[in-house]
Amino acid sequence: MFKNKNQKVNVDDIDTVIGPGTNFEGNIQAVGIIRIDGIFNGEMTTQGDIIIGERGNVKGTLIARNMIVAGVSYATLDCKGKLEIKASGKVKGDISVESIVIEDGADFTGKCTMKSEDKNEQNDEGNE
Numbered sequence: 001m002f003k004n005k006n007q008k009v010n011v012d013d014i015d016t017v018i019g020p021g022t023n024f025e026g027n028i029q030a031v032g033i034i035r036i037d038g039i040f041n042g043e044m045t046t047q048g049d050i051i052i053g054e055r056g057n058v059k060g061t062l063i064a065r066n067m068i069v070a071g072v073s074y075a076t077l078d079c080k081g082k083l084e085i086k087a088s089g090k091v092k093g094d095i096s097v098e099s100i101v102i103e104d105g106a107d108f109t110g111k112c113t114m115k116s117e118d119k120n121e122q123n124d125e126g127n128e
Helices: 118-126
Strands: 014-018 023-030 033-036 039-046 050-052 057-064 067-069 072-079 082-085 090-092 095-097 099-102 107-109 112-114
Touching (some): 014 023, 033 039, 050 057
Parallel strands (some): 057 072, 067 082, 072 095, 095 112
């Protein structure tokens, strides 16, 4: 999903869609890519990626490999990899990521915890 800056996500690769006009409350566990263009409130966990479209609005806890936020998130976000907050995106909540990209115009309010590989942590501890 994040291979190339100009590469777009193929619609055929998206496994689950919460479309515009849809309001979902509850828990979702998945393995593939999830796109949210409606309203989601609850806990969402996937081994794949989560995309919050410009009309998407989420609350709760989201756990995924990578995430793109172009809409609004009032959720706790846990990314195993990369979080991208697009210029139209608003993230209000704590995030845990390996890497992050925040475009000009994006809004982020919360605490950011940067994950590091265990190797780096062990090397840092060994140097003390």
